[in-house]
Amino acid sequence: MSWVWIAVAVVVVAAGALTPLLTGRRQRALASNDEAVAARSRYHQLGHYVEDGPEHVTDERAAALLRTARERWLTAGSLLARATTEADFTQAEAVAVEGLGAVADAHVQLGRPGPRVPRRRDPEDG
Amino acid sequence: MKRWFGVPRWLVGAVVLGVAGCVLVFGVASPPEPVSALAREVVDGLRTTSVYEQPGGPGLIDAQRSRELIGDRAIVVVLLAEPLLDDPTYVTDPRAEHCAEIADLVATSVVILYAFDDRGEYDAEYCVGPEFANDANPVDPQDYVSGVVGGVHLGTHFRVTETDRFAEVEEYVYTFDHYTMRDSPNGVPRRGIVVPPPPTPDAPQAWQVVLALGGIVAGTIALFVLVRATGGLVARRGSRTAAAHTRAERINARLNRLADTVLHPEPPNNARAARRQADLAARYVALLATVESGAPAEAERALTELEEAAR
Numbered sequence: 001m002s003w004v005w006i007a008v009a010v011v012v013v014a015a016g017a018l019t020p021l022l023t024g025r026r027q028r029a030l031a032s033n034d035e036a037v038a039a040r041s042r043y044h045q046l047g048h049y050v051e052d053g054p055e056h057v058t059d060e061r062a063a064a065l066l067r068t069a070r071e072r073w074l075t076a077g078s079l080l081a082r083a084t085t086e087a088d089f090t091q092a093e094a095v096a097v098e099g100l101g102a103v104a105d106a107h108v109q110l111g112r113p114g115p116r117v118p119r120r121r122d123p124e125d126g
Numbered sequence: 127m128k129r130w131f132g133v134p135r136w137l138v139g140a141v142v143l144g145v146a147g148c149v150l151v152f153g154v155a156s157p158p159e160p161v162s163a164l165a166r167e168v169v170d171g172l173r174t175t176s177v178y179e180q181p182g183g184p185g186l187i188d189a190q191r192s193r194e195l196i197g198d199r200a201i202v203v204v205l206l207a208e209p210l211l212d213d214p215t216y217v218t219d220p221r222a223e224h225c226a227e228i229a230d231l232v233a234t235s236v237v238i239l240y241a242f243d244d245r246g247e248y249d250a251e252y253c254v255g256p257e258f259a260n261d262a263n264p265v266d267p268q269d270y271v272s273g274v275v276g277g278v279h280l281g282t283h284f285r286v287t288e289t290d291r292f293a294e295v296e297e298y299v300y301t302f303d304h305y306t307m308r309d310s311p312n313g314v315p316r317r318g319i320v321v322p323p324p325p326t327p328d329a330p331q332a333w334q335v336v337l338a339l340g341g342i343v344a345g346t347i348a349l350f351v352l353v354r355a356t357g358g359l360v361a362r363r364g365s366r367t368a369a370a371h372t373r374a375e376r377i378n379a380r381l382n383r384l385a386d387t388v389l390h391p392e393p394p395n396n397a398r399a400a401r402r403q404a405d406l407a408a409r410y411v412a413l414l415a416t417v418e419s420g421a422p423a424e425a426e427r428a429l430t431e432l433e434e435a436a437r
Contacts, residue, residue, distance in 0.1 A: 013350050013353065064390065079375050082371075088368075
């Protein structure tokens, strides 16, 4: 019977020691949720311009910029699919914003209204 | 984190609780009186009989006849062989001290203790258990010490010899009956069950208990710190893995951007520009090999160089 009490005591002590770590991890996971929402928002915004953008662009400069935007869109999607941490989502958002910048430049080149590009966030800044 | 005196509140609370617990356990609660080894031996011997005779005794009291005479009366006789030596801590003489100690353990009986003292005299001491006089046996305990002893001395003056003092026990039993029949409405009280005393720690054992308690506390703290450190180590390892994953993803994102530049170059205006594009493509392929080799620092350095060259 005493072994049962010893086992219970060990479990209680271990739970007390691990609880702050587990709750800290949960808090970190919840904190990254905002980053995930922002990154997915930018990704979908970029997707709108890439998939439903102008077809048969004759301007070579604008076509190159739109091609770059598509590449950034695909890259951002790839990053989002594997993102697990706040830094991953921040990186994906930065790539999507780069794509939006390329779309904006292409639309200026074509003389059409484009997206408003948010201030570029450097992933190194977190 | 809220603090008192620069210390986290929960820690202050834990220390206060611990101190209060120590005061309650060690300060307020009085520890049980330690029982001597001799008393334990005697009481153990009295569990099934009314007479305990230590081996090697002088044999002045016939133990078997005493048992038959006493029957189940609330009387126990202790016949010691070893001399009881004086001790500075004793308030009375050694025989009375040991008699009282035994009487405390056979609380509802009277005790007749025969033993040698440090002068070599073999004599009796009479004492009464603290619960001998009770509601069912409302007698005066003093009668069974001074009163009975007076009767014993008178009745045995001419009956004891240097080799046989059984008459002392015999007279005590008869006088015991006289007093109890006179004072107790329930007749002669019967001997109660003798329960061995619980083990009580002596000074070294008390220190062992303190050390054991300290060991339990230290072990608990050590276990807590160990589990916490292990958890922290695992968490840090997870953080390092996540950081490496993020770094690899960042390199891949930069590689994709560079691939777009390398794979879709502007039409070259001259041979120099064409050679430059070919050189960029070759360096990009070499960069892919560096990335695959799993050296992120070198890959990042080469990537930065190539990005600057591609501008």
